[in-house]
Amino acid sequence: MINVTEARKGITIELDGTLYEVLDYEHIKMARGSAQVRLKLRDVRGGHTIDRTFQATAKFPRARVERQPVQFLYRDGDLFYFMNTQTYDQTPLNRSQVGDAANYLAENATCDLLAYGDEPIGIELPAAVVLTVAETEPWVKGDTAQGGTKPARLETGLVVKNVPLFINIGDRLKIDTRSGAYLERA
Template identity: 35%
Template sequence: HSQHSTPATTMFSIRSLVVAFAAIAGTTSAFVPSSPNHFVARTPTHLQVAIDTSDIKNGLTVEIDGEPFKVLSFSIMKQARGAAKTTIKFKNLMRGNTIENTYRSGEKFQTAQIDKIGHIFSYADENNFSFMNAESFEETLVPISIVDESAKWISEGMELNLIFFNDKCIEVVVPLSNTYEITDTEPNVKGNTAQGYTKPATLDSGAIISVPGYLEAGDKIRVDTD
């Protein structure tokens, strides 16, 4: 994930921004269990795209004051007079905090370089998750604070993507849909035909979800992780 950041060349009155498309599994068809390579990036991806406020989308990763922020949501406020304004809510992918900024319509951004690298989950301890590079087999340790909400969806041997910024992993991206095994759930009660009956179940990744009442421990189920 070796790379050099592209310096910003345009200064704005609000602050300089460098925007990157972090191509994070954009569609549900991006992952197919029988062909995991459809989801997992096998080589570094350097994304450099010039955009403005009209191109803002959830999932974009931007650089603010030298740190990566992910677009969580945005809204456009049209005004009777003057240009519309776009309010964007970001999450700092290194610190975990969120901020909200407002920009003038058409404000120009420059892109940064983001690497999306395919990895395989190896193990986890009380501090880190360990992933093996799918090509070089090198180990990458990612703090639990970075893995964040993705942790509950990571199962043994899962292929996924790590997102890198300036050689540092800033996000772990699991497939939008994956097949899991139910490891624990209460037995199905014979004769219970109540339509819509669900019960809690623990998956082999550790996540607890609601499943149809007829499913048993050992069954496999397709789950949307988004």
């Protein structure tokens, strides 16, 4: 059992027979009463989000989610195929299970497959990934009136708004998977 005050962003809990991932956590202190905790939760299987408020003394079971190292192989429509790097088993996940992580998945990218028992429920990306620039505007010397940055579309379709002017098509960039921000040239 986990106390609601120990809940943090990213953990998976079981509530009313359903698996939820904690998206946001807010501790609310009342002037004349017990503290409350407001959680924003995403249903791991269904994908919808809910907001729930709990008393600070509430407890619920923490879901035992296993992490397995996998490699992204390819995408076929709304299915994403991953290969376990230890057993070479292939696992398909649908678009709702992958979520926004699809913007950071290039072929042969490594990540962790999250499984609850034998059921795959999603993936967890590393903090940063390296992606190739597919499209960006050319830089003209002296074109710094707009602050020295420009947008760039990456190989996965993700658009990074603020990359330096010297970045060209074909360059490999390190991108933060939590914010989608440009970190450095790889």
